[in-house]
Amino acid sequence: MTFDHTDAWHPTVNPSARMPIHYLRHIAVLGHQQGILNEYPRHRGGTTIRLPRFHDDRLDVLALPGRLTFAPWWLPANDSEAVARIKGIYDTALARPEPTDAERAVLARLRDTFTTNCTRPGTAPDLTVGEALWRTADQLHRELTPGLPELDLVSLTRSPSRRVLAAALAQVPGGLLPILARWARAERAALWPLLAVATSDQGLPLRVRLHPVSGRLDTEPLPVAGPPTGSRPAPLTEDDLIALLAEGRLIPGSRLTALAETVMLGQGEQVRHFGNTYGHLSAAGHLTGILGAERIPSCPDDGDSWHYADLPLPDGGSYPLHLIELAACSPQAHTAATGLITASLALGGPVHLGRRGDLDARLRSGGARLLR
Known part of the structure; x- marks a missing residue:
């Protein structure tokens, strides 16, 4: 495939x-x-x-x-x-x-x-x-x-590819959330404020945040037309994130996409990426121990x-x-x-x-x- x-x-x-x-x-x-x-x-x-x-x-x-x-x-x-x-x-x-x-x-x-x-x-x-x-x-x-x-x-949100990506994220070696937290700590990030975006049960746009030190996820309303609303963040589990993606209610950021592509490569699938990668494929391969992720066919950034x-x-x-x-x-x-x-x-x-x-x-x- x-x-x-x-x-x-x-x-x-x-x-x-x-x-x-x-x-x-x-x-x-x-x-x-x-x-x-x-x-x-x-x-x-x-x-x-x-x-x-x-x-x-x-x-x-x-x-x-x-x-x-x-x-x-x-x-x-x-x-x-x-x-x-x-x-x-x-x-x-x-x-x-x-x-x-x-x-x-x-x-x-x-x-x-x-x-x-x-x-x-x-x-x-x-x-x-x-x-x-x-x-x-x-x-x-x-x-x-x-x-x-x-x-x-x-x-x-309407493509069958969302289920393919979700299935791959459910099989990240070492677990999706622990790998993400290690990645963020390696970048010395205090917070990843936009790991993904999602849709709430009420149909409202959300942003998904990662807290590297505690290794937890949460969501808050995406500030569409101004600063954040001050709403209390809602916790989100790893399983929740994967389910939202599979349901067509989540758009992953480039790090999540890189992890999914790397897992698929490790499972023997052929993967190609058309668009920017920002070095995330190499980082995902290093964190998961999957060899060759940096060689996934892709164009240079902005190429x-x-x-x-x-x-x-x-x-x-x-x-x-x-x-x-x-x-x-x-x-x-x-x-x-x-x-x-x-x-x-x-x-x-x-x-x-x-x-x-x-x-x-x-x-x-x-x-x-x-x-x-």
Whole structure:
């Protein structure tokens, strides 16, 4: 048996130019179209809309307000509060004076498509918030840059892979919780505040914490729109964590995933990992005594995909192209973007756009040079 775990694509309200390369790399590396949508939340991750502004060829990046602390991507798409929070990011942006008319049209389309995906009869109960948002971006990107391969990314909460991972975590040599506590103490951590995220019996988002010294787990409400609520933490056992994962009510962090993959390798299964590993596979192998975990096929961190085009910043850094600003450009710029994707894939890195003109002109000129 071959087990492929993919955690390379996150839901986001404004996908970057990494998205098309991710699609192409997924097919090239794994040879198939199936994968897991990474709904593990990052601090303010995927919830900020940024727009480029040019002043005498100088690029400034405008970050619109309205960011969430954490986004509950894995909650069902019929969870009205979760949907309202993501829709509110677009509403807040549309209420601002800064977006151009073209950007405003794209923002409204993304908002409306997302909410439709969440409320369409017969569909919403089978999707998560993250899946609904990914499908929204996928649809628009496919229109702008035709020819991208189709992927079938699903939430781990709905994938049979969750049971495979849960079964592996139940068989960690030495026990899951003792190994995790040793790992955290080796990192000199006073607390792992986000070992996993889960859904409560009442349908609320939770974060799972590990206390290394006592070797115990607990949960508390995930701070979605602000600081922690001050609710009293609830204890969680090792068996509880594994059961929540098997039931589709838990999204494991990268350390838990690495442990599960390492256990599967030790059982003689073939395992591949498409996405970042942060050195966790090597650590998991060392802690469990399972040889070869560091050789589980995976891409170097941030080597699974990259931005196909970026723009120079005044400080010498770069700003990646994003979906909203690309969609606000002309059809000629969209055609040029298709050429930039092909060129970037061949280069193995971003194509650096010029320093003159607005975004549309930079895309057209950059694409024109590549298509000659």
